[in-house]
Amino acid sequence: MKKLQLLVSLMLFSLICWSQSRSPEDRPNIIVILTDDQGYADVGFNGSEDIPTPGIDRIASNGVVFSSGYVSFAVCGPSRAGLITGRYQDRFGFARNPLLAPKDSTMGLPLSEETMADLLKKAGYRTGAIGKWHLGAHPSLVPNKRGFDEFYGFLSGGHQYFPEKWVLNDLSEARDQWDGYKTKLLKNDERVNEQEYLTDALSREALNFVNNNSDQPFFLYLAYNAPHAPMQATEKYLSRFPEIKDEKRRTYAAMVSAVDDGVGALLDLLKTLNIEENTLVFFLSDNGGPTKDNGSNNKPLRGFKGDFFEGGIRVPFALQWKGQVPSGKRYDSPIISLDIFATAASLANVKPKNELDGVDLIPYLTGNKKGNPHEELYWRNYNANRFAIRSGDSKMIIQPNQNFLFDLSKDLSESKNQFSIQEALAKKLSEKLEAWKKQLMDPIFLGLLEDEEYSRLHPDRYTPNRKIEN
Secondary structure, three states, X not given: XXXXXXHHHHHHHHHHHHHHOOOHHHOOEEEEEEEOOOOOOOOHHHOOOOOOOHHHHHHHHHOEEXXXXXXXXXXXXXXXXXXXXXXXXXXXXXXXXXXXXXXXXXXXXXOOOOOHHHHHXXXXXXXXXXXEOOOEOOOOOOHHHOOOOXXXXXXXXXXXXXXXXXXXXXXXXXXXXXXXXXXXXXXXXXXXXXXXXXXXXXXXHHHHHHHHHOOOOEEEEEEOOOOOOOOOOOHHHHOOOOOOOOHHHHHHHHXXXXXXXXXXXXHHHHHHOOOXXXXXXXXXXXXXXXXXXXXXXXXXXXXXXXXXXHHHHEOOEEEEOOOOOOOOEEEOOOEEOOHHHHHHHHHHOOOOOOOOOOOOOHHHXXXXXXXXXXXXXXXXXXXXXXXXXXXXXXXXXXXXOOXXXXXXXXXXXXXXXXXXXXXXXXXXXXXXXXXHHOOOOOOOOOEHHHHHHHHHHOOOOOOOOOOOOO
């Protein structure tokens, strides 16, 4: 009798323990879809009229649109460093766009930082990165050394889209900054002879990754190069936009449409595999559109890529988790790309190595938490000596030639500068900004704007015998 009671007690204890813990299989899959240089207005859920995005819009209709969704910087590299770590990148010196410097172990994301892949591997996730990396080309900094089990893509800050333009076998053949655009693609540490248009190849590999890992928790970081320059599209996508007469805008539309096809196919696959309701999907751009360079549209926002006006840092941003967060919801409180890491950490029930600046968004979306996820959001451009802060509806930009203060609830286009007439508010925001600045580091590497200087200081940047002309 006593043995039976003991057995029953042990079974009950085991049942209680099982019910209080989540097995890896119960943790949601996490997909982050990141486009490059996409304009705020260039998705249907933000009002696009000339570029249909039915695939991307499904994320919005199935979930939540963040009308005030920000990134942590206005250009590619630092923005990605913030997203992948959940921390303001200036805390660890990633203040510039990294150069192509495959021999330099300091040119990229420092090893002190934990990536989202590092974090989720601790929770038993299978991790994959597809597309653009731009966080370091040194062998110690590549995706497979930063927590990713699988990688398919390229290491540089951009890439040619047509396979016939991939004329370099690897980075050992690079002789200047832009040669990274011409390399063959990488599958883990091996170069491959890819034959498809770049965007289509990345979409295909995303589908393969999900297909191959659908029986376990997975994290997919799908970082499209499109619609970043060079402006290149196949006739398949160009033919969809005969009514767009501006060639740059037409090519841009075609590039976005190629991404949209891939996103739609990925969502279809989640449904087919019956994992749609156990998969959290984020969609966002890495920064605002560079309207003159690629024909993007940031309206009604002021500014563009590189700015701390809204057009540089407020991006198309949506999330879906069917059955867990409301569908068709528009969430207006400011959030930031740093929140993706914190949300993933919470859902995977794993403790991050470093202190995060992001927050778990899910309780705010379900209504379990009230108020704003952030009291303030901050930005720094070290080279330009430019800073910005958003607190509530107030947004202030401090820079050498002119300061700005806007009420975004009344002036989304930032047309009415109130800096000189709101002195008390400007002083309060300045104090908050000064306190934040004390937590930051100077840049740990020279960036894209210092390309020539870096090459002079590192004459063996590409090959030992490379000569630098003065």
